Amino acid sequence: MRALKYILVAFSFGILFSSCEEGSGDYDSSKPKARGTIGEIILVIDSTKWAGPVGDELKDIFEADLPGMIRSEPRFKVNRVDPRAMTRMLKMSTNLIYVTTFDDKGGASQVINSQFSKASKDKAEADPSLFQLRMEDEYARGQEVLYLFGNTEDELVANLRKNKQRLINLFEVRERGRLEKIILARKNTAALHEAETNLGIKINVPASYQVVKSKPGFLWVRQPTPTANRADISLFFYETDYVAEEQTFPENIVKLKDEITKNEIFGDPEDPTSFMVSEKQIPPAFRNMVINDNFTTEIRGSWKTNNISMGGTYLGYLMVDEKKGKLYYMEGFVFYPNEVHRDALREIETILLNTDVSWTQEQGS
Template sequence: MKTLSSILIALVLGCSLASCDSNGTTADSSKPKARGSIGEIILVIDSVKWAGPVGDELKEIFESDIPGMIRSESKFKVNTVDPRAMTRILKMSNNLIYVTTFDDKGSASQVINAQFSKESKEKAENDPNIYSLRIEDEYAIGQEVLYLFGNTEDQLIANLRKNGDRLQNLFEVRERGRLEKILLARKNSAANFEANEKLGIEINVPASYKVAKSENDFLWVRQITPSANRADISLFFYETDYTSEEQTFPVNILALRDSITKQHIFGDPEDPNSYVVSEKQIPPAFRNMVINDNFTTEIRGAWKTNNISMGGSYLGYLMVDQKKGKLYYIEGFVFYPNEIHRDALREIETILLNTNVSWTDDQGA
């Protein structure tokens, strides 16, 4: 194991998480492959610190609720481990976070602190903005190891509060990348052909998804899983003309969504009154972003059928392609009664963010 002393000394003072990158070494083929489920984080920390203010900030970053859900579900599955109880197996985890403060004299924190040299601690003391260090493949191939530290708890808390979104995004992007390699190893070319022909967009969906409905402005693909071990996931894609900025207002996005599902998606295909609607008692959460140079609004919420007892969670994106003068609404929704929806929503997010609404015929299918 490389010492944190040599790595920290090489860092530029005042670095943030964005600049505290990998140590640049090549992967050691003799190391084992990292292990662990998607979205799982092993957090190595003194139990007293986890139960205190530092733990509260970490929980806000990694265990905060996914917005728009029917019930409380955290963004990541966090398992805390006492530093003194770390085993070889645990050190092979995909996502490993060590947390300590240099003023902590407890035996658990001292196990982590012993990895920092006196010179490293002095550098951190002289620049309170140094609070994190990323090392890839430290114990296993394909691993992300993150050290979060501070001279005092107050200093560490301040940095966590300031950089919480960045820390959260680091693991969200990483886990989507891991999942993408698994999901899109085999793609449904027929579904992509339908999207090209009917909507003028390029989609990437796993081979396990099948086309349920295809029209000139609408495509529905579905992964039907009668097993209780996997969620029933549907994805749909819709195109219309972009005529006004008002179409991107949250109230109008919600109205558009409900108009699409009322026309196309039913809990019981034989019952026209069983169409899908947004759950109004749980306010959806909206977030603006830019994806592939297109203004995009993310919406997370809950759905139900109009007249039968079915419901679940959904994640959608309204995308504007001003060059084409088109507005696209793409969504994935989950039916998985009494089970956790977090993994299914991450799957939906990974697939939908691989959609290219700016696709044109001259780009090829």
């Protein structure tokens, strides 16, 4: 699915940055390539502001726990940096956020404030709804620089709180797009063929995954070489008839998921008691959305095997294709004991959101 760019406030702000003279936002082969791991954000902010109400809102946006997890894991990896400690290397970071308020006379905030012209500050003072500006490729190619500002802390806090989900979406969509270029550069054609044949859908699975089980209405693929630095990731896809809206209710999604895994997913294929089940002590989190005109429910939660020999986290999507009269459930689950699951879940999200359930055999012929 093509990455979408969320522009929260469209305006010509007239901010004067020294780097703008170098062609900020335009492709410049002389600039170095941005660097940074997927999901990493460099947050440039005064330490006092970080410890106060502004910092609390920023933590709630970027460091909030992912829902449905076995243990606490923040949505992004945030590294806070004092504005006076910014180095050339840090300025090359892929995701860079500067945060300030114009009433802050502290030395650290003044370093950021000095980049704003008087005309810019006057505009912000006249319109308190102006609180952010995006700059692409400001210091490096492939970079996202976001300035978050306000006349006062109260004003900035209010705008951050109001635009929380949009700010999350901005970086989630961006990071998914970056990851897509990496993991989907080479696709598994065998898995693609099985999905088209047995489910009538089009999937994009990395070449490193292998088909575990395939039959009419069901496909299971797995990344088969987990290591200390690589999670054990499985994906499965299931198709059934769409007959009633009740099938999309949260309790029925969990019921369907458990019916699928009880019959198809086993920790040990030789042990029929090792089938996969939803972890009930950690309630799953649901979110409704529309993907390619199809009503979709996202579900995040934790799983275990019935014999409690294994466990982990999962991310799933229930998609309705009313034109085809079909209901599709697709899920990725992670087995990675005592390690962070966030990156594996982002990989699962990237793969599953590239699935086209509206594809038909006629399109492929």
